[in-house]
Amino acid sequence: MKKFIVATKNKGKINEISEILKDFPYEVLSMESVGINLDIEETGSTFEENALIKAREINRITGEIVMADDSGLEVDFLNGAPGIYSARFAGENATDEEKNKKLLNMLNDVPFDKRGARFVCVIAVVFPDGTSFTVKGTCEGYISHEPKGANGFGYDPIFYVPEYQMTTAQMASEMKHMISHRGKALRLMVNELQKRYI
Numbered sequence: 001m002k003k004f005i006v007a008t009k010n011k012g013k014i015n016e017i018s019e020i021l022k023d024f025p026y027e028v029l030s031m032e033s034v035g036i037n038l039d040i041e042e043t044g045s046t047f048e049e050n051a052l053i054k055a056r057e058i059n060r061i062t063g064e065i066v067m068a069d070d071s072g073l074e075v076d077f078l079n080g081a082p083g084i085y086s087a088r089f090a091g092e093n094a095t096d097e098e099k100n101k102k103l104l105n106m107l108n109d110v111p112f113d114k115r116g117a118r119f120v121c122v123i124a125v126v127f128p129d130g131t132s133f134t135v136k137g138t139c140e141g142y143i144s145h146e147p148k149g150a151n152g153f154g155y156d157p158i159f160y161v162p163e164y165q166m167t168t169a170q171m172a173s174e175m176k177h178m179i180s181h182r183g184k185a186l187r188l189m190v191n192e193l194q195k196r197y198i
């Protein structure tokens, strides 16, 4: 079976990606499982650029097919911030809890109808011959007034989805994958791989 390396150090992403790709016709491998421990600098100015930077770097080292996920949260009231800075906007070493707290403080007193937000996930795939493509998935919701739920990771406890009347951290993982930015992007990625390369 061909190897397919996932260029991320985020455990939450790795768990979700392996759950969603459980029937995938490649051997899905984390960076850790192929012995790479590297912090890749995200110097791009878009999700697409950063996803390609991460996938290209691991492809250069391994020569295998590599995918990377660059994702984040765009908050309307903050004109799209934290966006590509979602992992780092409260400092490089801030915990998920600290990031959620900082975001809630920035939206203090902002009424619910002005708290619209979306999760964005861009996936880049780079092939051994250097060709590549990107796909994008989004998930619309609101930033809640307080954290709820213990599933998922990152901003999930404060990302409220009105259709389901719960945060993505209150959803069972299968439900989150059905509606999430990452679920959508990964399904587009599989379609694209089937169309072009399998």
Ligand SMILES: O=c1[nH]c(=O)c2ncn([C@@H]3O[C@H](COP(=O)(O)OP(=O)(O)OP(=O)(O)O)[C@@H](O)[C@H]3O)c2[nH]1
Residues within 6 Å of the ligand: 007, 008, 009, 010, 013, 042, 069, 070, 071, 072, 073, 086, 087, 119, 152, 153, 154, 155, 156, 157, 159, 180, 182
């Ligand atoms: O609640 C969440 N549910 C999600 O489904 C989700 N997807 C992304 N995020 C947040 O956005 C940052 C991405 O930053 P990011 O793409 O640079 O990833 P990262 O730095 O964590 O790992 P890497 O893949 O770069 O190694 C992450 O840290 C998370 O805080 C999410 N939060």
Ligand SMILES: [Mg+2]
Residues within 6 Å of the ligand: 042, 087
């Ligand atoms: Mg990152």
